[in-house]
Amino acid sequence: MKNLYFALLLSQILLSCSPQRNLVYFSNLSELTNSQIKNQAELKLQKNDQLSISLSSLNVEYDALFVSANNNNAINGRLGFRVNNNGKITLPRIGDIMVEGLSIEEAQGLITKELKKQIKEPVVVAQLINFKITVIGEVNRPASINVPGDEINLLEALGMAGDMTVYGKRENVLVIREDKGVRNMVRLNLNDKSIYESPYFQLKQNDIIYVEPDKAKEKEFSPNNRALPIITACISAVAVLATALIR
Incomplete structure (x- = not known):
C-alpha cells in the first residue's frame, strides 16, 4: 500500500511540475536610467504604399485640382497617392516623383520643392495611410x-x-x-x-x-497529457477503495 501511495504522490508531483519561465519584460534591467536611443529603423516608403497628401497654397484653384485628382484612390475617406511599381507617385501638373526609399519627411520636402515650381508658398503634409x-x-x-x-x-x-x-x-x-x-x-x-x-x-x-x-501549452493540449488527469483520478479512486476495504 505504501508503494501505491508513493506512486500516486510521485505522479502528482510530476504532473504539477513545469519549467519556470520568466514572464517579466526586461528582467535584466537592474536600475532605471535615462538614455537616448537612435531610431535604427526609420520608416521608408515602399512600392504599393499609399500616401495621404494635403496641400494648402495661395492658389486656391490649384489646391482644388490637387485634391480632386486622386479622389478615386481615397482610402478611409482620405486622398491617396499610391507608390507604383516603379517607386513613384503621380501628382497633378507635376507628373511622376520618385519617393521609394525616402522617409515621410524627405518625400514631403521633395513634393514641396516640386510644387514651388508651379505655385507660391505651398504647404504640404504627407502621411502614410496604409501602414x-x-x-x-x-x-x-x-x-x-x-x-x-x-x-x-x-x-x-x-x-x-x-x-x-x-x-x-x-x-x-x-x-x-x-x-x-x-x-x-x-x-x-x-x-x-x-x-x-x-x-x-x-x-x-x-x-x-x-x-x-511554450512547451507547457504543447503538453497541456497534447492528446496524451489530456488523459493523465483521468488516469490520476482513477489511481486515486483505487487507492481510496483499497484503503476502505483493508480497514
Whole structure:
C-alpha cells in the first residue's frame, strides 16, 4: 500500500511540475536610467504604399485640382497617392516623383520643392495611410492592425494585440519583415533590455510578429497529457477503495 501511495504522490508531483519561465519584460534591467536611443529603423516608403497628401497654397484653384485628382484612390475617406511599381507617385501638373526609399519627411520636402515650381508658398503634409502590421500566435487578440501614424514599436504592437498570454515565449518573439523582395526573420528576447538596440524593435509596414507558445501549452493540449488527469483520478479512486476495504 505504501508503494501505491508513493506512486500516486510521485505522479502528482510530476504532473504539477513545469519549467519556470520568466514572464517579466526586461528582467535584466537592474536600475532605471535615462538614455537616448537612435531610431535604427526609420520608416521608408515602399512600392504599393499609399500616401495621404494635403496641400494648402495661395492658389486656391490649384489646391482644388490637387485634391480632386486622386479622389478615386481615397482610402478611409482620405486622398491617396499610391507608390507604383516603379517607386513613384503621380501628382497633378507635376507628373511622376520618385519617393521609394525616402522617409515621410524627405518625400514631403521633395513634393514641396516640386510644387514651388508651379505655385507660391505651398504647404504640404504627407502621411502614410496604409501602414499595417500583423500580430499572431500567443497574444490575447491576434489581428492585422492599421497603425494610425507612421511609427510603432514592438511593445506597442503587442499592447494593441492585448499583450502576450502566459504561454507566450517572451524570450523568443519572431519578427518577419520583407524588404525589397527579401524576407528576413529575426527572433527577439523581450526579457533583455538590449532589444531596444535592434533595428527590428521599431516596426515597419507589413511586418508580422509571431509569438510562439511554450512547451507547457504543447503538453497541456497534447492528446496524451489530456488523459493523465483521468488516469490520476482513477489511481486515486483505487487507492481510496483499497484503503476502505483493508480497514
